Amino acid sequence: MLAFVVRRVLLFVPTLLAIATLTFFMMRLAPGGPFQSEKDIPKSALAQLQRQYGLDRPLGVQYLNFLRNAAHLDFGPSYKFPTRSVREIILEAFPVSLELGAWALLLSILVGVPIGMFAALRQNTPLDFAAMACALAGVSIPNFVLGPVLVLTLSLGLFLFPPALWQGPQSRVLPVLTLSTAYVAYIARLTRAGMLEVLRQDFIRTAFAKGLPDRTVIFKHALKLGILPVVSYIGPATARVIMGSIVVETIFAIPGLGRHLVNGAFNRDYTLVMGVVLFYATFLMLLNLLVDLAYTWLDPRVELA
């Protein structure tokens, strides 16, 4: 297992290098640069800024410098926010995104899995249909619709929660609900499908036949296998829920990392985009590794190779 982990981690290096290279040159191919604005920037100031950030040097040199610094986790200052280093921006914004994502993920699992199990155990009953209809709606409603609707009703209508901003526990409720709804629904559907498949298998029939209580069969034997699809979904979902909450971060004015990635690209903030992309890539690969490890624990038939 250790060898497996080491091998996977070593594979991170070429992957990250490829991502870094692609991102670097794609950013530079895009028209415009980080220091333009609607108001003219004096030529002397522009030249000074480019010199200061090394943008006056040949692209190849810039690329090598970037790789060397990136190896030391140093991405330099953001071009848009020159008093902040990219590392600092990530370290400040990521915990916010992480908290938002973690709550959303927790809620999705705690609500989604029981709904899915419930529906599977009552397959083809009205309750099953109702649960799956809700799930379909949850998957289909985009969060840029759901968020404002929740704000309008629960915040501006009933005054239960603040409409936006990231201050105090109450402010977490609406963004977490908005972000998690689609995941709740999807996880419920995955759980139901997984459970239905497992419940028909021989070893479950055997377990029931030898007189094990229903609860033991379902929770100890069936669920462990039945939620495998959920587990494999959770890896990328975690990455998405944590890094990709740009819409929710915008609607609720949350100072998270997702907005830095998108705004950074619009602003041609080369260093910020490179830093966030590589951070995101590393995070995603780590999560996938964790998912693979979780598999071996949940399903003894899986072997790490």
Place this chain on the structure above:
Amino acid sequence: MDSSARTRSLAAIVLVAGACSCSPAARPLAEPAAARVQWFGDTSPPAGQVLTFNNGAEPETIDPSKMSGQPDGRVARILFEGLTVPDPRTLEPRPGQAYRWETSADGRTYTFHLRPGLAWSDGTPLDARDFLWSWRRALEPATASRNAGLLYPIEGAEEYNKGTLADLSALGLAAPDDSTFVVRLHTPTAYFLFLTQYYTFLPVPRRAIEQWGERWTRPEHIVSNGPFVLSKWRQGDRFEFVRNPRYWDVASVKLDRIVCFPVDDLNTSANLYKAGVLDWTTSGNLPSQFVPYMRRFADFQSVPYQGGYFYSINVTRKPLDNVWVRRALNAAVDRDAIARDLLKGSRIPWGRYVPAGYPGYVPPPALTFDPRRARECLAKAGYPGGRGFPMISIIFNTSEDHRHIAEAIQAMWQRVLGIKVELSNQEWASYLQATTSLHYDIARRSWIGDYLDPNTFLATMASGDGNNRTGWSNPRYDALLHAAAREVDAAKRMAILRDAEALLLSDGPVIPIYHYMTTDLVKPYVRGLYPTPLDTHPLKYVWIDHDWRTRPAPVALEAGGGAAHAGGPPARTLRAPVEPGAPAAQISGARPSVPAAAASGTR
């Protein structure tokens, strides 16, 4: 400052100009709580003297010498104070760190006298050398200040900024003693006292900058000299300011604390305001489609804003190099239809380059919609009925409003002139690249004034100016601008500027479309915050009125300790000096050398 020093998303927001072509008069924010007055959302004041507002975006920097965005400027004005400060209602210069000043007869030398006992927030004394150092720093090439150009009226400044000034003593700045700061201009610059309140001219703390470098603006390092100091700054989340006990006029500062959020989503901003989280949303942070609805609420403040929305024409391309083509395009634009039907009356149709409301400026006649003249002009250009006219394109940055306007103009030109136009929307940075490098035919543009003088608009169209972006160059126009810069007589100077604008409109490198309006939302209990044409609001005099329901707006208090609406006659030099350290109210007669604020009748 330009509309876009903010982020790309904000550029779209700037479009959100407000309404009310019917009543341009500045309405005081807090009206007596009359029965009919409707307010938008929660109207219960916060506990204590705390103002919470939306700044619209995260400032890029809060270093006054380097900044160029409006959210940045708002923070700078909370933290720092210049030689002069803007009047909270009219924005005219009032004494700030300088309690009086004199102007030489030729209008080229300004001698500022600083208040005695001025100090930085860390307790170190602030003297004339601080201004000298700060202004020099803004001009140093290494600082790479985006707004260094505003200091160019100072003798030797342009050369110094461009690295060609051999002798530093040739720079027209001097601090002969601790309390005297002398500025020598190369041309009399009538609006110079407006500039001295602009953020690029604010003093910055030399010691902190030398010690901490770029990081001097952090809350733990920053030292300031204004009414408030920075207590907290979490990027993308909030700024918090508390009163500066070492500020010279701390007795007039009523707020204990200011909190500002960088909410850039317009709907979110309106929601937060409605819920009572925000006491004030700055202009441009209201969705444009809300404007007609918001007019029924007394929170909504909308006055003409010193900003214009126009199309610029790349005159280096055929057939747009032909002045008759440009005149034809101009005459075929129905501005009224755009403002009235398309934008639901939320903006003022505007057929000039310089917006309304500059004191003393009598504008030239506006361009008007005249289909017959448009067709005649096109025929004179050699394209009768649009025959043989090549396909041209309009570029604009991605935004629904920009698209709708472009579609309307495309249809007007097709209908009136019989010419075909294609539309091309571009992502912000690509759009900037195309306009700055003249890779376009016709582009949507906007410009927001920096200071209260027509020059802030007209100078952008001078030959070779970085904001010209049309390739248009007219020696007569440049000569008029030069003549205006040298003119000491205010009325004559305005007349020259008027001729310059008339020439610009006749030559047609720009197609003016509409005039922006401010769109602030202000709670009834916020006193001392007035709509202003540059959306600049000195927060020093703002306070929270917990008894707003029962108390009519207290006019004397609102004026900020009676700050100066006495309105003396226009004068080149100040009246007799007053006792050093006298409160602002007593030296209120200190009107700068700007023309009397006669209604310009430009509407």
